[in-house]
Amino acid sequence: MPPCRRGASGFRGVRVRPSGRFTAEIRAGGFRLTLGTYNTPELAARAYDAAAWRFRRPGHNMNFPDVESLEEAEFLAPPPCLIDDEDRRRHRQVQRRIAIAERDEQLMRQWRAQFPNDVDNTDAFFANLRAQRRSNRRHRRAVAAFELENPNTTWTENDPRWDDIWTETTSDDE
Numbered sequence: 397m398p399p400c401r402r403g404a405s406g407f408r409g410v411r412v413r414p415s416g417r418f419t420a421e422i423r424a425g426g427f428r429l430t431l432g433t434y435n436t437p438e439l440a441a442r443a444y445d446a447a448a449w450r451f452r453r454p455g456h457n458m459n460f461p462d463v464e465s466l467e468e469a470e471f472l473a474p475p476p477c478l479i480d481d482e483d484r485r486r487h488r489q490v491q492r493r494i495a496i497a498e499r500d501e502q503l504m505r506q507w508r509a510q511f512p513n514d515v516d517n518t519d520a521f522f523a524n525l526r527a528q529r530r531s532n533r534r535h536r537r538a539v540a541a542f543e544l545e546n547p548n549t550t551w552t553e554n555d556p557r558w559d560d561i562w563t564e565t566t567s568d569d570e
Contacts, residue, residue, distance in 0.1 A: 429494060447494065
């Protein structure tokens with residue numbers, strides 16, 4: 397097998413910017429997530445490794461194989477350079493996308509564990525998730541109806557839980 401292509405920086409997931417700085421990126425779920433811009437390729441590679449650990453990538457996909465845990469990788473990874481509010485906004489957006497991608501991968505692992513021999517049976521898994529959500533919604537409505545009948549309720553007038561009782565009952569049939 398040919399060696400892994402690591403680009404001009406010499407590290408996986410690190411690109412050289414025209415300004416001479418280095419950008420760390422990782423692919424997840426068909427998307428390329430930019431992790432930040434760093435002054436040296438080593439710092440960008442540490443940031444890539446921390447993200448790779450979060451996505452549970454195998455050890456041979458890491459730049460520094462001597463790191464043995466997610467906590468150690470995150471400790472060694474520097475924070476990205478956040479210069480202005482726009483950088484901070486983009487960083488928060490990337491962090492949200494990483495969290496969503498982690499949740500998607502967690503659900504896929506759960507699905508594979510529930511259906512080990514039936515890779516094409518996604519309908520049953522998601523029907524089960526919909527049933528759980530529907531049950532939770534019914535429970536919230538029942539609690540709200542109880543509080544409506546209770547003269548000594550502790551809910552305030554602006555409590556968002558009141559909204560559960562006013563939603564249409566036809567949404568249960570989704």
